[in-house]
Amino acid sequence: MEIKTFKNPEATAKAFADYLCEIQQEVNRLNIALSGGSTPKLLFEILVNKYSDKIEWPKFHFYWGDERCVPPTSGESNYGMTHEYLFQHLEIPEENIHRVFGECDPDEEAVRYGKLISENLPPINGLPQFDLIILGLGEDGHTASIFPHQMELLTSKDVCEVAEHPISGQKRITLTGSVINNAKEVCFLVTGDAKAEKVNEILSITGDCERYPATYIKPTHGNLIWFLDKAASGK
């Protein structure tokens, strides 16, 4: 595991954009799972404004690590946020964007999306392998849509599962811990002092998967990198 710390969110996002430029050189196609929430917005803005001609967009195939079960037009849609901040500003082939249909029946959609991923990605150890999975970290220690005390979503042998937000009860579709740990590269992108406490717990020996699902993420035969800003690494 590597931990990279930068002075602020902008420097963190820029370092991540540089990392994308670097890894795209090694492959003809890159299957990437994006995170949602608010943290990636800055990365997407920087990619659009400063990296649009440095990234070979047709090489990238976009999937999501998790999606809220809402229509793509909802302000809560992870796809919707990505469209607003990234896709609509770039020339990305439509067939490279593989969104979760948050508007469909969650159980059926978890099966459909898992099947799509299994058909499109190479199998390693019986599970599809992403080239890169970007993860965020919730203030409660959740990652993708795997919340505290949802161990079954970490250890499931399926590709996707239906998750439920512990407070709002909102249904979500999430990649399982098994698929995340099967990726070639897994990167956490975490900024802000609101996350510092949890980052400290997770990266220290006291972290435990039940309380902090992010602790479970340790790729079996891939790399794990934490991109943090100074505030998030402050504790």
Ligand SMILES: O=C1O[C@H](COP(=O)(O)O)[C@@H](O)[C@H](O)[C@H]1O
């Ligand atoms: O609900 C979610 O939260 C996490 C963290 O989001 P952030 O707003 O704190 O950046 C995110 O990684 C996940 O994809 C999202 O669905």
